Structures are given as structure tokens and as C-alpha cells.
Amino acid sequence: MILASRRVLAIVLRHLYILRGSWPRVLEMAYWPTVNMLLWGFTSQFFAGHSDWVSRAAGVLIGAVILWDVMFRGNLGVSLSFLEEMWSRNLGNLAVSPLRPHEFVAAMLVMSLIRTVVGVLPAALLAIPLYHYSIFSLGLPLIAFWVNLMISGWVIGLGVSALVLRYGLGAESLAWVLVFAVAPVAGIYYPVAVLPSWLQPLAWALPPAYVFEGMRSLMFGHGLRLDLLLGAASLNLLYLLVTLAVFLRTWHVARVRGLLLGVGE
Amino acid sequence: MKSPPPPAIEVRHLSKRFGPVVAVDGVDFAVAAGSTTALLGGNGAGKTTTISMLLGLLLPSSGSVRLLGEDMVRHRYRVLPRLNFSSPYVDLPHRLTVRENLKVYGHLYGVGGLDARIRQLADELDLGDLLERPAGRLSAGQKTRVALAKALLNRPEVLLLDEPTASLDPDTADWVRGYLTTYRDQSGATILLASHNMTEVERICDQVLIMKGGRIVDEGAPSALIERYGRANMEEVFLDIARDRRSPTDTPEPTGEEAAQ
Numbered sequence: 337m338i339l340a341s342r343r344v345l346a347i348v349l350r351h352l353y354i355l356r357g358s359w360p361r362v363l364e365m366a367y368w369p370t371v372n373m374l375l376w377g378f379t380s381q382f383f384a385g386h387s388d389w390v391s392r393a394a395g396v397l398i399g400a401v402i403l404w405d406v407m408f409r410g411n412l413g414v415s416l417s418f419l420e421e422m423w424s425r426n427l428g429n430l431a432v433s434p435l436r437p438h439e440f441v442a443a444m445l446v447m448s449l450i451r452t453v454v455g456v457l458p459a460a461l462l463a464i465p466l467y468h469y470s471i472f473s474l475g476l477p478l479i480a481f482w483v484n485l486m487i488s489g490w491v492i493g494l495g496v497s498a499l500v501l502r503y504g505l506g507a508e509s510l511a512w513v514l515v516f517a518v519a520p521v522a523g524i525y526y527p528v529a530v531l532p533s534w535l536q537p538l539a540w541a542l543p544p545a546y547v548f549e550g551m552r553s554l555m556f557g558h559g560l561r562l563d564l565l566l567g568a569a570s571l572n573l574l575y576l577l578v579t580l581a582v583f584l585r586t587w588h589v590a591r592v593r594g595l596l597l598g599v600g601e
Numbered sequence: 602m603k604s605p606p607p608p609a610i611e612v613r614h615l616s617k618r619f620g621p622v623v624a625v626d627g628v629d630f631a632v633a634a635g636s637t638t639a640l641l642g643g644n645g646a647g648k649t650t651t652i653s654m655l656l657g658l659l660l661p662s663s664g665s666v667r668l669l670g671e672d673m674v675r676h677r678y679r680v681l682p683r684l685n686f687s688s689p690y691v692d693l694p695h696r697l698t699v700r701e702n703l704k705v706y707g708h709l710y711g712v713g714g715l716d717a718r719i720r721q722l723a724d725e726l727d728l729g730d731l732l733e734r735p736a737g738r739l740s741a742g743q744k745t746r747v748a749l750a751k752a753l754l755n756r757p758e759v760l761l762l763d764e765p766t767a768s769l770d771p772d773t774a775d776w777v778r779g780y781l782t783t784y785r786d787q788s789g790a791t792i793l794l795a796s797h798n799m800t801e802v803e804r805i806c807d808q809v810l811i812m813k814g815g816r817i818v819d820e821g822a823p824s825a826l827i828e829r830y831g832r833a834n835m836e837e838v839f840l841d842i843a844r845d846r847r848s849p850t851d852t853p854e855p856t857g858e859e860a861a862q
Contacts, residue, residue: 428691
């Protein structure tokens with residue numbers, strides 16, 4: 337079998353050229369190991385001192401996983417809808433149709449809701465026979481948690497869409513990557529108090545931290561914390577407005593730079 | 602005395618710069634309502650950039666564009682429902698069938714009687730067998746016909762076409778040219794097309810704008826240009842301009858074919 341190093345190098349070079357011109361791809365390479373290390377490091381640290389924690393509230397981890405997926409699907413629902421237009425080179429057609437950018441955003445948010453319900457509902461139902469845990473036992477507050485986490489997902493999805501519009505499909509992996517940057521500091525599987533004190537202000541700047549603290553408060557029998565819900569809703573509203581403005585501004589920049597026709601790697 | 606109707610497309614001092622690169626450099630032209638005009642030029646002459654600015658896809662660095670009397674920078678949404686375009690630089694969603702794609706765009710353009718309109722276009726553009734096929738599985742020629750169907754869905758008053766017969770075999774391309782002429786004659790629409798096919802330009806265009814280096818270097822009716830340059834056809838005129846061979850007032854140089862004789 338012939339192995340021509342010149343041809344192997346040519347293909348390696350082909351991929352290195354792409355990496356050299358795409359900072360999101362380079363960032364992604366170092367990203368996953370770091371995020372995983374932080375997330376599971378904090379989780380291990382917490383459970384080392386609170387081994388009875390899970391047994392005190394049935395389903396606290398399953399509930400966290402399901403609610404986390406609401407945020408993850410909420411993000412993907414927006415960013416994938418946008419990426420579909422980029423992948424099929426359809427953005428130019430849409431941009432010269434009577435569709436206005438804010439209507440385009442509204443359609444992506446509706447799609448996100450549909451994708452989230454279709455994606456998360458079967459998992460939530462499956463948890464009932466498998467683990468004897470129903471997320472629906474949270475009652476009406478579940479709707480408030482769901483809405484807040486989905487809006488957090490929208491914020492990330494709109495941010496990713498703006499980055500992809502500005503930097504091209506080289507940034508598409510951010511759709512899967514960026515949401516996980518929130519995971520270690522959002523207190524999904526452990527209380528925010530577990531985080532180093534210097535990291536806690538960052539956690540409290542993120543709406544999901546309020547939601548997951550609120551979920552645990554309810555599950556540990558401390559009742560619904562309206563202050564936490566209000567904190568999440570206020571921050572979500574603020575971030576949604578900011579990201580919407582960023583997306584619309586990026587759309588304008590795309591028209592200045594001619595990015596709506598020339599999409600690609 | 603009755604004043605002439607306002608032009609369907611009016612461009613004044615239009616420029617586009619990308620950093621140090623001047624893609625379009627102070628272009629002025631007007632396209633009469635109900636006419637077919639060709640935008641000609643070599644690769645990189647500024648045709649696609651100009652069409653993108655006409656559509657509002659790209660914002661000009663300076664100058665103005667008016668379509669159907671509306672400023673395309675300030676009021677493009679007033680006029681977008683009345684125009685349409687097709688370009689090889691864009692595509693339709695691959696996984697949707699042709700019918701699904703046309704339905705989506707029909708809704709975006711607010712086309713009334715959409716199912717009937719799709720049937721009509723399918724008949725006219727011979728798309729009947731393709732309607733249930735995913736757009737991503739069509740040949741290049743079939744995609745061009747589907748793109749044309751999408752461009753005609755809303756019965757546009759202004760139709761901007763970037764290389765409308767690219768990838769089509771000569772028979773289908775000829776048929777499309779005939780179809781566009783009939784559409785223009787029946788609807789009174791204005792058509793502006795960028796093309797590299799000089800036969801097409803001679804056959805269907807009333808006026809030609811020739812671009813080079815981001816500027817319009819000559820314009821006129823195809824027959825007038827051919828006569829002015831003393832050439833047999835538009836292809837020879839195009840080559841004269843593209844290769845800086847001479848100005849229209851010079852004595853014609855022999856073409857390669859003439860010199861060989």
C-alpha cells in the first residue's frame with residue numbers, strides 16, 4: 337500500500353488553512369475539555385461533602401437534566417433554524433422578500449418553542465416509568481421555569497446566529513458550544529454556593545442560576561421563591577432585548593459588508 | 602404634451618467600496634418601465650454588486666437607488682413585494698420539495714390563489730414532474746427553472762435576474778428567453794438581467810449597460826452598439842470593450858475570424 341506523505345500533507349494543509357482563518361474552530365478544540373473539567377469538577381466537589389443530597393429530594397438531578405435540556409433545545413431551536421438558511425444558501429432569497437428581520441426572528445422563536453416541546457416532552461414522559469419521577473410534579477412553577485430557561489436559550493441562539501451571520505459558517509459550532517459555557521456556573525447540578533466566591537457574582541448574572549436554585553428550593557420543600565423567579569425574568573428580559581438589538585445590528589452590518597449573499601465557510 | 606413615464610429603476614452616483622476596493626464607482630443609469638435591460642461586464646466588473654444594491658441586499662457607500670419610485674435604502678419594504686429576483690449565488694432549501702418551497706415563498710410574498718398560481722407556473726415552466734421532488738436533488742438546469750418560478754410567483758413588476766439561463770441547455774435556454782419576453786409583454790414588467798450570453802442579450806434586451814472596473818463604460822440598444830463599434834454582433838462589441846481594443850469611433854479592427862480570412 338502506497339502512502340504518499342506529500343498527499344497526506346496536502347490534506348492536512350487543507351484543514352490547517354481552515355483552522356488558521358477561523359478562530360471559532362480553534363477555540364472549540366480547547367473548549368470542550370475545559371468545560372467538562374469545570375462542570376464535573378464542581379459536581380464532584382459538591383457531592384464529596386453532600387453525599388445524602390440526592391436522596392433528600394427525589395429526582396433533583398433528573399429534573400435538572402430535563403430543565404437544562406429546555407435551555408439547550410431553546411438555543412438550538414433558534415440557531416439551527418438560522419443555520420438551515422445558511423446551509424441551503426437561502427438567506428439571500430429571504431433578505432429580498434418582504435420578510436422583515438424582526439419577523440424572521442419571531443419565526444425562529446416560534447420554531448424554537450416547537451422544537452423544545454417536541455424534543456423535551458418525550459424525555460420528561462419517559463422519566464416517569466423509568467425513574468418514577470415526574471417533572472410535572474413541580475406543578476405550575478414548572479411553566480415559569482420552562483419559559484425562563486427557553487428565553488435564556490433564545491438569547492444564546494440569537495447571539496450565535498448573529499456571530500454566524502458576521503463570521504460565516506466557521507462559527508456554526510458555537511450553536512452547540514456556547515450554551516455549555518453557561519453550564520458550570522449556572523448551578524444546574526449543585527447550588528451556586530459551591531462555586532468559588534469570585535465566580536458567584538458571574539453565576540448570579542445568569543438567569544438559569546436563579547431557575548435551578550428556584551427548582552431546588554421547591555423540591556427541597558422550601559416553597560416557590562418568587563424573588564428568584566423575578567431575578568430570572570428581569571435578567572432574561574434585559575438580555576433578550578440586548579441580543580435582539582445585536583442581531584438586528586448585525587443584519588445591518590451584513591447589508592453593509594455584503595454578507596447576505598456570500599455565505600460559506 | 603404628455604410627460605414620459607418615470608423609469609422603473611433609477612440609479613444616481615451609485616458607489617460601493619469594500620475597504621480599499623471600489624467595486625462600483627459612481628454609476629448612473631435609468632431603466633424604462635416595461636423594458637428589458639442587460640447589465641454586461643467581465644467577472645468582477647461590478648454587476649452582481651450593482652444588482653445587490655438595487656435589491657437592497659447591499660447598502661451603497663454613496664448614491665441612490667429608486668425602484669418603482671421608492672428609495673431602496675429608506676423604503677425598500679414598500680417595494681419588495683412588487684419585485685423579485687433569481688441568482689446563482691442563492692439557492693432554495695434543499696430538503697423542501699419544489700412545491701413546499703414555492704408555497705413558503707408564496708406566503709412570504711402574499712400571493713393570492715397560491716395553489717392555482719403554482720399549478721400555472723408548473724405548467725408554463727414544465728415543472729409538473731418536479732413539484733414533489735426535493736429541491737436539493739434537482740439538476741442545475743432544473744434548479745434554474747425552479748428559481749425562475751420562485752422569481753415569478755408574485756407576478757413582479759420588476760424582475761432582477763443574475764445569469765437567468767446559466768446551466769441550461771441551448772433548447773431550454775432559448776425557451777426561457779421566449780418565456781421572459783412573453784411575460785414582459787403581457788405584464789408590462791421591467792426586467793434587468795446580468796448575463797454573459799451575448800446571443801441572449803441581442804435577442805431579448807432593448808438596452809445594454811456595459812460595466813468595467815465598477816463603471817458603466819458604454820450603453821445603448823444592442824443594434825446601436827453593434828453599429829457604433831462596427832461589429833457583427835454583441836460578442837465582438839463585448840470583447841472590444843473588455844480588451845480595451847478600441848473606442849467606438851475608431852476604425853474596426855478585424856476579429857480573429859476576419860483576420861484569418
